[in-house]
Amino acid sequence: MAIDPKQMSIDEQVVYLMQGCDYGDAETRRNMEKELRARLIEAAKTGKPLKVYLGVDPRTTDLHLGHTVPMRKLRQFQELGHECTFLIGSFTSTIGDPSDKDKTRPQLTLEEVMANAKTYTEQAFKILDPELTKIHYNHTWLAPLTFAELIKLASHFTVQQFLARDNFAKRYSKGDPIWLHEFFYALMQGYDAVALETDVQVGGTDQIFNIMTAGRKLQQSLGQKPQVAIIVPLLPGTDGEIKMSKSIGNHIAIRLSAEEMYGKVMSLPDQVMPLYFKLVTRYLPAQISEVEQALADGSRHPRDIKMELAREIVSIFHGDEAAQTAEAHFKRVFQQRRLPEAIPEMTLTDPTPLVKLIVAAGFASSKSEARRLIKQGGVSLGGQVTKDIQREIAMEETPVVLKVGKRKFLRLRRG
Numbered sequence: 088m089a090i091d092p093k094q095m096s097i098d099e100q101v102v103y104l105m106q107g108c109d110y111g112d113a114e115t116r117r118n119m120e121k122e123l124r125a126r127l128i129e130a131a132k133t134g135k136p137l138k139v140y141l142g143v144d145p146r147t148t149d150l151h152l153g154h155t156v157p158m159r160k161l162r163q164f165q166e167l168g169h170e171c172t173f174l175i176g177s178f179t180s181t182i183g184d185p186s187d188k189d190k191t192r193p194q195l196t197l198e199e200v201m202a203n204a205k206t207y208t209e210q211a212f213k214i215l216d217p218e219l220t221k222i223h224y225n226h227t228w229l230a231p232l233t234f235a236e237l238i239k240l241a242s243h244f245t246v247q248q249f250l251a252r253d254n255f256a257k258r259y260s261k262g263d264p265i266w267l268h269e270f271f272y273a274l275m276q277g278y279d280a281v282a283l284e285t286d287v288q289v290g291g292t293d294q295i296f297n298i299m300t301a302g303r304k305l306q307q308s309l310g311q312k313p314q315v316a317i318i319v320p321l322l323p324g325t326d327g328e329i330k331m332s333k334s335i336g337n338h339i340a341i342r343l344s345a346e347e348m349y350g351k352v353m354s355l356p357d358q359v360m361p362l363y364f365k366l367v368t369r370y371l372p373a374q375i376s377e378v379e380q381a382l383a384d385g386s387r388h389p390r391d392i393k394m395e396l397a398r399e400i401v402s403i404f405h406g407d408e409a410a411q412t413a414e415a416h417f418k419r420v421f422q423q424r425r426l427p428e429a430i431p432e433m434t435l436t437d438p439t440p441l442v443k444l445i446v447a448a449g450f451a452s453s454k455s456e457a458r459r460l461i462k463q464g465g466v467s468l469g470g471q472v473t474k475d476i477q478r479e480i481a482m483e484e485t486p487v488v489l490k491v492g493k494r495k496f497l498r499l500r501r502g
Contacts, residue, residue, distance in 0.1 A: 100167060103163060104123065104163055105120055106372055107156075107365035119315055136169040137287055139172070139285065140161075140172040141157050141290065142225070143175065148203050151333060151339055151340050153331035157319055160317055161173070162215055172220075173221070174225060175224045176225055176276075177197060178230055179276060182272050208222065223283070232278075240274045244300075276302065277304065286312075286314060286315060298316045320362070323362070324339075339351045345409040346413045346494065348400065349413035352396055352401070357393070360378075360382070364396060397410075432497070433447075439480050440477075442454050442461070448491075450495045461475070461478075462474055466490070469488060
């Protein structure tokens, strides 16, 4: 439901927009709150909405909940009536952001970036309101820059400023290469803020240098008022510790089915629930305070609060009805230890190797992955775990239910 800005005071808006933000420094947070409040007051007086943007480099087509955290913050600005831009880093993606990396990123072509951008924006609109979102591509103003203009931009920064960045400092101390084009990335992102004449930029903690130093510095140097930085933390994955990452395998993809997404959220450690409520849900500060209080005083069981979190997240991406169905599925399978009501079926006409069957069902991407699942005890037939990678399913054994992992079921029948 959209929020009527007339029903929120400026102070309430500041609390809402700063909810979950992390600057790593209390003084910086106070300064950003002060600047944000001043911008909001000015917007209210003039009736002119703030220009807010979030820049993304679509280097992949598969988004997870971690990617949606800054999108959720941009959505909050939309709800309060501000002008919001979803900026596709169609030029910066071809350079590769070194911000959170201890090695050089591979460079993409513009064609690869634009292909990724299509599916990226489709998924982003699960969070953002497409009718209120402006889409821009930064190659339209970065590609035409002349060498002389680039030199002028670079003249506002020192090499020492870049080498002081943690990831560059580590690589420099180890003697690992730092390529000159990696320095240009912050200049390019800073120039995005200038080109868009933004009041506010949203980004993750890995973007502090690009937003706070490069963006604000270039705007001020080129005669603009420096933007307010809204910095959100990197979302921890299902392990509760390391930032969510597909490569690590602790991610919750937003394209998961409702049942799988619900189950993944229920696997989160209890201690990260307050952060998830702040960063990935539609909850207002007062609602989050109630959740935190209930966790602190024990008035509600953590399991029930986690189920509320799972319902909310699934509802965002699949709708309320799907969330209710996913919860019923979870209760039946994981709490009551019963089989799901609806299980897909496969008909066998010949004895079939278990490894081949798992791959054919789509439960593993390769035979080697299927063998690993079996060896690790993640496969059962008729409720009995099997670790025999040579196992064949004989015709006389059917019908039987194959279970792979915690959430994948298949009923096998004789043809």
